[in-house]
Amino acid sequence: xxxxxxxxxxxxxxxxxxxxxxxxxxxxxxxxxxxxxxxxxxxxxxxxxxxxxxxxxxxxxxxxxxxxxxxxxxxxxxxxxxxxxxxxxxxxxxxxxxxxxxxxxxxxxxxxxxxxxxxxxxxxxxxxxxxxxxxxxxxxxxxxxxxxxxxxxxxxxxxxxxxxxxxxxxxxxxxxxxxxxxxxxxxxxxxxxxxxxxxxxxxxxxxxxxxxxxxxxxxxxxxxxxxxxxxxxxxxxxxxxxxxxxxxxxxxxxxxxxxxxxxxxxxxxxxxxxxxxxxxxxxxxxxxxxxxxxxxxxxxxxxxxxxxxxxxxxxxxxxxxxxxxxxxxxxxxxxxxxxxxxxxxxxxxxxxxxxxxxxxxxxxxxxxxxxxxxxxxxxxxxxxxxxxxxxxxxxxxxxxxxxxxxxxxx
Amino acid sequence: xxxxxxxxxxxxxxxxxxxxxxxxxxxxxxxxxxxxxxxxxxxxxxxxxxxxxxxxxxxxxxxxxxxxxxxxxxxxxxxxxxxxxxxxxxxxxxxxxxxxxxxxxxxxxxxxxxxxxxxxxxxxxxxxxxxxxxxxxxxxxxxxxxxxxxxxxxxxxxxxxxxxxxxxxxxxxxxxxxxxxxxxxxxxxxxxxxxxxxxxxxxxxxxxxxxxxxxxxxxxxxxxxxxxxxxxxxxxxxxxxxxxxxxxxxxxxxxxxxxxxxxxxxxxxxxxxxxxxxxxxxxxxxxxxxxxxxxxxxxxxxxxxxxxxxxxxxxxxxxxxxxxxxxxxxxxxxxxxxxxxxxxxxxxxxxxxxxxxxxxxxxxxxxxxxxxxxxxxxxxxxxxxxxxxxxxxxxxxxxxxxxxxxxxxx
Numbered sequence: 151x152x153x154x155x156x157x158x159x160x161x162x163x164x165x166x167x168x169x170x171x172x173x174x175x176x177x178x179x180x181x182x183x184x185x186x187x188x189x190x191x192x193x194x195x196x197x198x199x200x201x202x203x204x205x206x207x208x209x210x211x212x213x214x215x216x217x218x219x220x221x222x223x224x225x226x227x228x229x230x231x232x233x234x235x236x237x238x239x240x241x242x243x244x245x246x247x248x249x250x251x252x253x254x255x256x257x258x259x260x261x262x263x264x265x266x267x268x269x270x271x272x273x274x275x276x277x278x279x280x281x282x283x284x285x286x287x288x289x290x291x292x293x294x295x296x297x298x299x300x301x302x303x304x305x306x307x308x309x310x311x312x313x314x315x316x317x318x319x320x321x322x323x324x325x326x327x328x329x330x331x332x333x334x335x336x337x338x339x340x341x342x343x344x345x346x347x348x349x350x351x352x353x354x355x356x357x358x359x360x361x362x363x364x365x366x367x368x369x370x371x372x373x374x375x376x377x378x379x380x381x382x383x384x385x386x387x388x389x390x391x392x393x394x395x396x397x398x399x400x401x402x403x404x405x406x407x408x409x410x411x412x413x414x415x416x417x418x419x420x421x422x423x424x425x426x427x428x429x430x431x432x433x434x435x436x437x438x439x440x441x442x443x444x445x446x447x448x449x450x451x452x453x454x455x456x457x458x459x460x461x462x463x464x465x466x467x468x469x470x471x472x473x474x475x476x477x478x479x480x481x482x483x484x485x486x487x488x489x490x491x492x493x494x495x496x497x498x499x500x501x502x503x504x505x506x507x508x509x510x511x512x513x514x515x516x517x518x519x520x521x522x523x524x525x526x527x528x529x530x531x532x533x534x535x536x537x538x539x540x541x542x543x544x545x546x547x548x549x550x551x552x553x554x555x556x557x558x559x560x
Numbered sequence: 561x562x563x564x565x566x567x568x569x570x571x572x573x574x575x576x577x578x579x580x581x582x583x584x585x586x587x588x589x590x591x592x593x594x595x596x597x598x599x600x601x602x603x604x605x606x607x608x609x610x611x612x613x614x615x616x617x618x619x620x621x622x623x624x625x626x627x628x629x630x631x632x633x634x635x636x637x638x639x640x641x642x643x644x645x646x647x648x649x650x651x652x653x654x655x656x657x658x659x660x661x662x663x664x665x666x667x668x669x670x671x672x673x674x675x676x677x678x679x680x681x682x683x684x685x686x687x688x689x690x691x692x693x694x695x696x697x698x699x700x701x702x703x704x705x706x707x708x709x710x711x712x713x714x715x716x717x718x719x720x721x722x723x724x725x726x727x728x729x730x731x732x733x734x735x736x737x738x739x740x741x742x743x744x745x746x747x748x749x750x751x752x753x754x755x756x757x758x759x760x761x762x763x764x765x766x767x768x769x770x771x772x773x774x775x776x777x778x779x780x781x782x783x784x785x786x787x788x789x790x791x792x793x794x795x796x797x798x799x800x801x802x803x804x805x806x807x808x809x810x811x812x813x814x815x816x817x818x819x820x821x822x823x824x825x826x827x828x829x830x831x832x833x834x835x836x837x838x839x840x841x842x843x844x845x846x847x848x849x850x851x852x853x854x855x856x857x858x859x860x861x862x863x864x865x866x867x868x869x870x871x872x873x874x875x876x877x878x879x880x881x882x883x884x885x886x887x888x889x890x891x892x893x894x895x896x897x898x899x900x901x902x903x904x905x906x907x908x909x910x911x912x913x914x915x916x917x918x919x920x921x922x923x924x925x926x927x928x929x930x931x932x933x934x935x936x937x938x939x940x941x942x943x944x945x946x947x948x949x950x951x952x953x954x955x956x957x958x959x960x961x962x963x964x965x966x967x968x969x970x
Contacts, residue, residue: 395801
């Protein structure tokens with residue numbers, strides 16, 4: 151494994167050049183030219199180490215090393231090949247490179263595994279070109295519907311279907327059976343947060359992906375002249391907003407991990423220095439690894455904000471437009487990853503993922519778990535996205551050991 | 561005074577038609593065509609009742625009825641002829657119409673006054689066309705400087721100086737002496753707030769115009785991923801904002817009248833549902849009739865917000881970019897207005913003005929006070945700006961009585 155340092159850097163550099171833009175970022179969007187170059191380049195790489203490759207109908211790429219004893223049992227690893235617009239050099243693609251290097255090392259070192267090993271480069275996860283995310287993994291498990299994207303167009307008006315067909319792909323044939331050979335899926339990904347960095351660990355073993363609820367909340371009061379309207383005659387929407395936000399965040403702070411609560415977006419009307427705001431529309435994003443606790447906490451917040459609105463004479467409309475359930479990872483696979491880290495002498499952290507990943511789709515169907523490597527300053531979806539190479543290497547080593555246990559041991 | 565009902569309605573209708581737009585609002589901006597038509601129309605009206613008229617250099621219009629015994633002592637009343645863009649039919653122009661009708665009535669009923677009576681239609685107060693307000697009154701008192709407007713242009717790029725000269729006006733000759741004949745200035749105006757309406761009174765006697773301080777405050781924290789950043793690792797700028805706003809408004813509520821505090825404008829970066837806000841820039845507008853108390857209260861708020869920022873690990877920048885002192889009205893003139901209301905059997909309210917008016921410029925040089933009439937729902941600067949005609953008439957009656965006392969009594 152002494153070559154990993156160089157191999158990780160070389161492969162990340164090679165893949166990052168495909169879709170790189172002058173700002174140092176990468177834009178490689180579903181079915182665009184860079185996406186096609188990357189998938190075909192990966193296909194060659196996979197074949198170069200003796201894997202047999204296939205694309206499925208929608209453009210997910212698989213590189214397979216058939217097992218000797220249990221060829222019908224597949225251990226899969228990989229991630230998504232697409233980026234956000236002006237994204238970084240690790241989100242998604244590091245998971246493909248790491249799986250490729252791990253399988254390459256295992257094959258070179260131990261030869262044919264007992265179970266089949268597959269590297270996957272998934273077509274799409276970010277939802278950056280078209281308004282649809284997890285197109286790759288959702289197609290593998292039959293969760294993507296033709297009607298979801300049939301009328302979708304990108305920012306330039308290019309229809310989803312046109313882009314897909316021009317890339318040589320098409321809708322999944324719904325008569326095809328879904329795969330029942332996958333016995334484990336392991337995805338390695340950057341953390342996209344700052345927990346590992348803060349606690350000084352190189353690897354995280356993910357035991358759950360948070361559920362998230364997103365709200366749009368509208369507070370309606372009365373826009374009034376800032377000078378001529380006494381305080382007691384006001385129905386000030388920003389006052390209601392400020393009470394709701396401060397009180398809710400205090401409660402989230404009191405709850406502590408794994409509760410996170412974010413008021414990221416706000417729009418004020420008329421948003422003028424000398425007018426009391428008559429209307430405030432704002433977002434609330436709440437996440438937790440436990441569905442019951444997530445619902446319980448957001449119910450408390452909803453009750454609080456209704457009470458605040460009533461006290462201040464404001465009308466309130468609460469619209470919960472996203473309610474994604476938490477996804478626990480497979481305990482057995484988590485244990486394999488933990489044991490692998492221990493055997494490699496890695497000081498890992500058992501943790502949850504606060505962001506969504508392809509693993510949350512896989513986990514609904516097959517035993518799944520994830521590894522994290524640290525994100526410097528927690529930055530991602532940004533050209534400044536970075537991880538120390540030594541940490542990337544530790545991640546690859548943990549993955550090697552995990553895949554060995556899953557594919558080479560009885 | 562039985563004709564006032566009809567005369568008020570007719571004159572407001574006539575003047576409102578000059579600059580009316582299809583939405584029902586009025587746009588009559590400094591030196592534009594409608595402004596010229598209005599000023600010349602008013603000049604004819606004034607001459608029609610036997611007043612001698614003059615324009616000063618910048619376009620303020622005066623209609624004068626010379627006094628018999630003290631012609632060198634002038635009692636002046638009026639307001640501004642310009643409107644905001646898409647404004648209403650009362651702000652400013654009601655004060656001109658009311659002064660015109662009052663002088664007309666006094667002349668018809670009592671003949672020549674002891675002191676001279678003047679109706680003034682001021683050129684500009686709103687700052688709606690060019691970035692300069694109180695152009696009319698500030699020129700009368702030498703507070704407007706050539707350099708203030710020399711490089712100003714309107715939204716269409718028309719230079720201030722060009723617009724002024726094409727209207728037939730020019731900069732004030734600075735060798736001209738300022739007027740020393742004005743013994744009293746009385747302005748009647750709509751309240752632009754909802755106090756009179758709430759307490760059910762037709763007339764307000766204004767004893768002070770508030771001072772106001774305006775701030776731009778910047779809170780800088782760290783933009784982070786809403787899912788992957790635990791609460792304890794955040795430096796959430798919107799959390800700091802919400803604590804500052806809710807706590808400050810609570811303190812303003814506790815202070816009560818005449819303190820008013822408004823957080824009207826806010827800009828959040830990056831303002832995205834799933835990103836913890838890294839930066840918030842917001843306005844604070846605080847007003848009070850007492851300069852000492854205004855400064856004392858804003859100092860408390862500044863200290864509070866610095867402390868909140870420090871507790872949350874946020875950087876804070878506090879920029880106070882407006883600090884206008886409160887302007888007390890002349891006690892003697894206030895007393896005259898009160899006595900006049902009492903004699904007219906009007907149930908008036910002694911009150912302050914939360915908005916700025918030409919009277920705050922006059923009050924620095926000559927005895928000044930104001931009368932208010934109610935604004936329906938407190939609305940102004942809007943086509944929906946309105947006052948019951950009966951209340952307008954009560955205001956004119958109070959003005960008649962006041963001007964009688966000032967100009968006809970020894």
